[in-house]
Amino acid sequence: MKRVLFFVGCCLAVTPVQAAGVDAATITKSIDAATADPVKAKAYCDLAAKLDEIGDDEKKGEAASDQIDGYFKVLGADFEAAWDSGQNSTEDSAEGKAFDEAMTKLDATCGDTGAAPPAGGAPAP
Numbered sequence: 001m002k003r004v005l006f007f008v009g010c011c012l013a014v015t016p017v018q019a020a021g022v023d024a025a026t027i028t029k030s031i032d033a034a035t036a037d038p039v040k041a042k043a044y045c046d047l048a049a050k051l052d053e054i055g056d057d058e059k060k061g062e063a064a065s066d067q068i069d070g071y072f073k074v075l076g077a078d079f080e081a082a083w084d085s086g087q088n089s090t091e092d093s094a095e096g097k098a099f100d101e102a103m104t105k106l107d108a109t110c111g112d113t114g115a116a117p118p119a120g121g122a123p124a125p
Helices: 002-012 024-036 038-054 058-063 065-075 077-087 094-108
Strands: none
Touching: 024 038, 024 077, 024 094, 038 058, 038 065, 038 094, 058 065, 065 077, 077 094
16 A cells, blocks of 8 residues: 555645644544545545556556545545655654554455445445
């Protein structure tokens, strides 16, 4: 997942880098809120599926930038700030660990395929 996140952050420049960053507790809270919201979880799963489709193809990434921006709009500013901070954190920092843990939970809502969550937007058991 980190590879895909890096691609979006670097190649598509979804948002500017946060000057002060977001602390570990805020990263966890923001991403967990998306995990608990079926609409946001679906937007994230759709985003993840789109990123899988794009892979490392910059032209595909550029072509999908408006669609990706739309997913982030649904996910909200708090999620986007947490995403940016998590992307800019080292894996062994408190923020990096919080980001990886929270994203693992959010990824689990997408099931094995990386597609949308099960009917009704409920997380997979």
